[in-house]
Every structure is written in structure tokens, then in C-alpha cells.
Amino acid sequence: MKLLVTGGAGYIGGVVVRLLVDAGHDVTVLDDLSTGHADAVPAGVALHQISVHEVASVLTPDAGFDGVLHFAAKIAAGESVQFPERHYYTNVVGSLALLDAVRAAKVPRLVFSSTAAVYGNPQEVPITEDAVKAPTNPYGWTKLSVDAAIGAECTAHGLGAVSLRYFNVAGAYLPESGAPLGERHDPETHLIPIALDVAAGKRDKLQLFGDDYPTADGTCVRDYIHVADLAAAHLLALDAIEPGRHRVYNLGNGNGFSNQQVVEVVRAVTGHPVPVEMAARRPGDPAELVASSARAASELGWVPERPDLHTIVADAWTFYRSRA
Missing domain, CATH: 3.90.25.10 (UDP-galactose 4-epimerase, domain 1)
Incomplete structure (x- = not known):
């Protein structure tokens, strides 16, 4: 498949891009490199260094993309409390721009990087996808808002989508050949x-x-989940997508x-x-x-x-x- 990966130069997105390329997919990366790293993008993969808000310039109707994997977001929960406007602008406004471009280009598949932060303080453990959603910070609320927007898009316009709610992602991807990929956040909060x-x-x-x-x-x-295990779930999710249906999955150990x-x-x-x-x-x-x-x-x-x-x-x- 021809796939666009937003945030594909980041920690998780970079590992997913590597797995997609190894699986034979034609991958394009969009990343503004505000937190990502150009050297995480494999040789031969096109990198568009632009904001997710400008995604329509890449995801055009004639580009022929078969799917999008959407990682581009701000993820620091503490920062979201101090500067909620930054998180809403990137995570919500940026995702709505992406959904507009997906609809205009008639892209049939979307995999979204969501979070366990949507559950807040859980009433029961282990947490299922049907648990009460009560985020305790703006970061969690932005991701829950995008989950809801994607669900509505699927119902109204026939998009097939999967939201993957990550728990604590850690570790590093250590391929048999090529450079390893791990966490390089600045500042680091994990x-x-x-x-x-x-x-x-x-x-x-x-x-x-x-x-x-x-x-x-x-x-x-x-709950700590290895980044390589998490990345593998995205390829399974991509294959499982059905038109008009929005599935949601927790990913943890x-x-x-x-x-x-x-x-x-x-x-x-x-x-x-x-x-x-x-x-x-x-x-x-x-x-x-x-x-x-x-x-x-x-x-x-x-x-x-x-x-x-x-x-x-x-x-x-x-x-x-x-x-x-």
C-alpha cells in the first residue's frame, strides 16, 4: 500500500515507518521535526518537513494514498496543563485538517495514535476499552476529542479507522541491520x-x-509496553480496517x-x-x-x-x- 505517516520521524512513528518499509509498503513521512529526527527516516523514504496543518499539500486527491497513520501530536501531559492551547492547536486542529484532507483525497484507511490518558483515574484495573473516559489533563482530552471526531467521520463518510490507545511505551527498536531507534525527547519526561x-x-x-x-x-x-511490540500492532490494525467502522484497542502488556x-x-x-x-x-x-x-x-x-x-x-x- 501507499501510506502517509504523520509524525513518522518521531520515536514511535519512526519504528512503525521502519516496519512498514520492511513489509514492502510505499511510505511517505510528514513531520515538522519539532520533536522528531530526520535521521530516523529510512533512506529512500520521502520526508516532507511541514506541519500537520499543511497535510493537504501532500495528501492530494491525485496522490493515490491507500492509508494514513497519524502520530503527529504533542504528548507532554504536564506541558498540556501549562499550555493547553498548544496541545489543542496541534492535536485537535491539526487532526481535523488531516481528516479534511483524508476525506477530500478519498483515502479509505486511518490508524490513529491515541492514549491511555483518556481514561484518567480508572475505576477498575485492568482497564478495558469500555471503561469510563475521564482525562485528568488537556492532553488526554485532545486525544479523546480526536477519537470522537474519527468515529463520526467513519459513520458519516465511510472512513475505516482504528484508534490505538497506548499505555507506557518504552524500550528501543534494535534491527539486525540499520541504526537502532529509541527515545530522544527534549526535554525528556519519561x-x-x-x-x-x-x-x-x-x-x-x-x-x-x-x-x-x-x-x-x-x-x-x-503498564510498560515495548515499542517494537507496539509498532507491530499498527501493521495488524492497518490490515484489519473495515469501511465505515471505527475500532478502538488498548495496547499494553x-x-x-x-x-x-x-x-x-x-x-x-x-x-x-x-x-x-x-x-x-x-x-x-x-x-x-x-x-x-x-x-x-x-x-x-x-x-x-x-x-x-x-x-x-x-x-x-x-x-x-x-x-x-
């Missing part, structure tokens, strides 16, 4: 790469927010790991100390977020192949050292 910074001596200590949660060791519990467990695994993998400073809880942080991915397993045939936290951290460390 626990595992920050902990690796501490292990490597680039930070003095790691802050953990809250040690009085109702969990086994008092720290937050999160179904296992929870506490912040303290993550620190201990980072210490074990790197062989370095990771000094920890406990800080107060952050407003809106749920005690536990763990996915039920049963629907993705039954309907897509998707099962994570790298569910072990040690593997996830070890792959992230391999990528980290490759960049040192």
Missing part, C-alpha cells in the same frame, strides 16, 4: 530514559513522585510495574547506582494504570513478544549507549 540518564551520570538523581500510593511499595504502577521496580531493574541492567529522591505526588497521577489488551489479542491477533521489564530496559540501554 521515567526509563531519565533513570538511564542518572545511571550514566548525566543527572545527579531521579525524582519519584509519591511513595504513599495504595500499591505494594507505595509508588505508582504503570497487562502487567504493572511500580516506579521503584523500574529503578531496581535499571540498576540491574546498567550496573550503576541510581540515587532516588522522593517528592510529593503530582496532581492527577493515578495510583495504577494497567491495560486489558484482550480485544487486540482476539480481534487483531496481537500479543506482546517482549513483555519482560528487564528486556525493555536492556534494549533502551543498548540504544542509549549507541548514542553516547
Whole structure:
């Protein structure tokens, strides 16, 4: 298929692009490189360095695209509280511009990068796709808004689409040939790469927010999913799309790991100390977020192949050292 990937120079989008190319698809990337990296785009793949708001200049009616995978978004939940207008402009207004272009070009397939943040503080764990949606920050609300817009587009205009709700994505893609791909956010806000910074001596200590949660060791519990497993789900979703139907799937391991467990695994993998400073809880942080991915397993045939936290951290460390 001829596919357009928005945000295809980013962490997750870049891995998906690599898998799509390896699977024989004709891929074009759109990325403004505000957080992405041009070197994440494989040789021979066209890169349009423009905003998602300008997608209609690439996704034209005569371009012949068979599908779009949409990753372009702002993802920092904390920033969304401080600057909600930035997230709404990129995530919602940009996605509406994309849907306009998809409709005008008669593109039949869309895979959307959504998030577990739409669930907020869950009433039950593990979380299913039918759980109450109550985001605790503007980032989650923007993604939920786009989910709703896509569903309406499918009903009104026959688009076939899948929204994939990610839990905590981590690790790195380590191909047999070619450069590895991992997290390179600036500033970095995710626990595992920050902990690796501490292990490597680039930070003095790691802050953990809250040690009085109702969990086994008092720290937050999160569901970590390997980026390569997550990326593979996008190819399965692309093949499963049906005209006029909007499907939604959670993507997670179904296992929870506490912040303290993550620190201990980072210490074990790197062989370095990771000094920890406990800080107060952050407003809106749920005690536990763990996915039920049963629907993705039954309907897509998707099962994570790298569910072990040690593997996830070890792959992230391999990528980290490759960049040192």
C-alpha cells in the first residue's frame, strides 16, 4: 500500500515507518521535526518537513494514498496543563485538517495514535476499552476529542479507522541491520530514559513522585509496553480496517510495574547506582494504570513478544549507549 505517516520521524512513528518499509509498503513521512529526527527516516523514504496543518499539500486527491497513520501530536501531559492551547492547536486542529484532507483525497484507511490518558483515574484495573473516559489533563482530552471526531467521520463518510490507545511505551527498536531507534525527547519526561540518564551520570538523581500510593511499595504502577511490540500492532490494525467502522484497542502488556521496580531493574541492567529522591505526588497521577489488551489479542491477533521489564530496559540501554 501507499501510506502517509504523520509524525513518522518521531520515536514511535519512526519504528512503525521502519516496519512498514520492511513489509514492502510505499511510505511517505510528514513531520515538522519539532520533536522528531530526520535521521530516523529510512533512506529512500520521502520526508516532507511541514506541519500537520499543511497535510493537504501532500495528501492530494491525485496522490493515490491507500492509508494514513497519524502520530503527529504533542504528548507532554504536564506541558498540556501549562499550555493547553498548544496541545489543542496541534492535536485537535491539526487532526481535523488531516481528516479534511483524508476525506477530500478519498483515502479509505486511518490508524490513529491515541492514549491511555483518556481514561484518567480508572475505576477498575485492568482497564478495558469500555471503561469510563475521564482525562485528568488537556492532553488526554485532545486525544479523546480526536477519537470522537474519527468515529463520526467513519459513520458519516465511510472512513475505516482504528484508534490505538497506548499505555507506557518504552524500550528501543534494535534491527539486525540499520541504526537502532529509541527515545530522544527534549526535554525528556519519561521515567526509563531519565533513570538511564542518572545511571550514566548525566543527572545527579531521579525524582519519584509519591511513595504513599495504595500499591505494594507505595509508588505508582504503570503498564510498560515495548515499542517494537507496539509498532507491530499498527501493521495488524492497518490490515484489519473495515469501511465505515471505527475500532478502538488498548495496547499494553497487562502487567504493572511500580516506579521503584523500574529503578531496581535499571540498576540491574546498567550496573550503576541510581540515587532516588522522593517528592510529593503530582496532581492527577493515578495510583495504577494497567491495560486489558484482550480485544487486540482476539480481534487483531496481537500479543506482546517482549513483555519482560528487564528486556525493555536492556534494549533502551543498548540504544542509549549507541548514542553516547
